[in-house]
Amino acid sequence: MRTKVLAVGMAVAASFAMADDVNHNIWFDGTEPFLRVDACSGHEYVDCETESYWYDIDDRKNDQGGSYALYPYDTTGYYGSLIAPMIDSLGYLAVKYYLEDPTITGQSEEYPYNFVKFGFNIVQMGDPGLDISSTGGLCATYTSDMEVWLEVITDKTGNTPCFAKLPKAVEPTTVDKAIEDFAQPSWAADSNKVASCMEAFKAARSVMFKLDGGASVMEGALRIFEVGPKGTCKGGKSIVDECWSYCKSDGDGHAVCRGRDRCDVSNLRKSVWAASHSVTVNGRIVSLNGLGRTAQYKLFDMQGNVVRSGYAAGRIDFGGVKSGSYLLKVKGNLELTEKIVLK
Numbered sequence: 001m002r003t004k005v006l007a008v009g010m011a012v013a014a015s016f017a018m019a020d021d022v023n024h025n026i027w028f029d030g031t032e033p034f035l036r037v038d039a040c041s042g043h044e045y046v047d048c049e050t051e052s053y054w055y056d057i058d059d060r061k062n063d064q065g066g067s068y069a070l071y072p073y074d075t076t077g078y079y080g081s082l083i084a085p086m087i088d089s090l091g092y093l094a095v096k097y098y099l100e101d102p103t104i105t106g107q108s109e110e111y112p113y114n115f116v117k118f119g120f121n122i123v124q125m126g127d128p129g130l131d132i133s134s135t136g137g138l139c140a141t142y143t144s145d146m147e148v149w150l151e152v153i154t155d156k157t158g159n160t161p162c163f164a165k166l167p168k169a170v171e172p173t174t175v176d177k178a179i180e181d182f183a184q185p186s187w188a189a190d191s192n193k194v195a196s197c198m199e200a201f202k203a204a205r206s207v208m209f210k211l212d213g214g215a216s217v218m219e220g221a222l223r224i225f226e227v228g229p230k231g232t233c234k235g236g237k238s239i240v241d242e243c244w245s246y247c248k249s250d251g252d253g254h255a256v257c258r259g260r261d262r263c264d265v266s267n268l269r270k271s272v273w274a275a276s277h278s279v280t281v282n283g284r285i286v287s288l289n290g291l292g293r294t295a296q297y298k299l300f301d302m303q304g305n306v307v308r309s310g311y312a313a314g315r316i317d318f319g320g321v322k323s324g325s326y327l328l329k330v331k332g333n334l335e336l337t338e339k340i341v342l343k
Helices: 084-089 197-201 268-277
Strands: 052-058 068-071 093-099 117-121 136-144 148-153 162-166 170-176 208-214 218-229 247-249 256-259 277-284 287-290 295-300 306-312 315-317 325-331 335-342
Touching: 052 068, 068 117, 084 093, 093 268, 136 148, 136 162, 136 208, 148 197, 162 170, 162 197, 170 218, 208 218, 277 335, 306 315
Parallel strands: none
Antiparallel strands: 052 117, 068 093, 068 247, 093 218, 117 208, 136 170, 136 218, 148 162, 148 208, 247 256, 277 287, 287 315, 295 306, 295 325, 325 335
């Protein structure tokens, strides 16, 4: 159950699982809407400019809950990105959360639960987990109106990942958590248990900030200023004036924004974001810029019929397709729909 914050888009990362492939510098510091987790060093034939993107998940779709995240900006001018306008205007990530009482939404578990998670994948679906054990742990600079669980999720651990607790923090707070600070929940099934959380760090698929309501109604805000390997978060961050349009995550990669008022964002930085994500055409060759290592595409004629579809890594050759006007829909790090002319 994934709600990707860039309208559609899988989190993009390399397919290799070697410890020396980890970027040992800060992964996220508020200057870009994505993270750089995998350095893919030593693989000259791989595009090492890999990026991972933020998304949220909650208890609605698969857990019969009613919890959700709220974003401060809509996606106007940002090609579907709910993260980019926050980076432009705030210089950090800010989401609000509402944790609903699961007993009133149809959940029938013996031990009811509710949650919202906000985080990122570091490998693509189907790829092996990445060995991030050489980081020694993780750091974060954050604020939260409630305790946060910093999770390292793997295939083995499933729904009971290794986690470290981050205390409630009203002001921006920097924490370092060593691998030894992480533990699995005591209720993990035998089939999901790892010998130690070092095992989880050696096969990491994603990192999440979990807000667990313990089945009680709770609400508040979570801000993330920095995330990276242990020791790379520098702190010194501050909260700026925040505008909130109250855009509710719909559980499918989008947010429904309430009311007519919209928060303004920097036109200068917006133009930089737009310029770095584009589709260009040269004859029958279409180049996909800033959309990740692998993107899914569909080419439609002007009557809405699918002419061609598939996956591409930055370049599509439409040789054999008749000349004319088409609509190209691309799903990579984000979703773009462009009218193109093949000559």
